[in-house]
Amino acid sequence: MYKIFEELENEVVDWGFRNGILFRTEIYSDADIAMRKEKQIRKFSEEHDELLDEVFYGNVDTVRDEMGDVLVTLAIQANLWGLSLTECLDEAYNKINVRTGHMIDGVFVKDE
Numbered sequence: 001m002y003k004i005f006e007e008l009e010n011e012v013v014d015w016g017f018r019n020g021i022l023f024r025t026e027i028y029s030d031a032d033i034a035m036r037k038e039k040q041i042r043k044f045s046e047e048h049d050e051l052l053d054e055v056f057y058g059n060v061d062t063v064r065d066e067m068g069d070v071l072v073t074l075a076i077q078a079n080l081w082g083l084s085l086t087e088c089l090d091e092a093y094n095k096i097n098v099r100t101g102h103m104i105d106g107v108f109v110k111d112e
Helices: 005-018 030-057 060-080 085-096
Strands: 101-104 107-110
Touching (some): 005 060, 060 085
Antiparallel strands (some): 101 107
């Protein structure tokens, strides 16, 4: 049985603090925090590229691994902004849940 998303996110954030990726932002300068956000978004970009490679060339096990890595980087980035990935996902879902649109070539295109 899998853990709930919010519980997993909290464990990722705790891991980030234990490993020095995250820190208490109130004791660092705005420049330090901005630098960390930039470094972590670059890490997200690396993981995103690895996911792309695996989607095109991999199998379900490697896609699962890379998708997890992308989620870890997003959870860390959210924390650096004082957000949680769970709240971001909840907000996005509430927005798309009422959205209308149609499929074009396998992609959902929202109505304007």
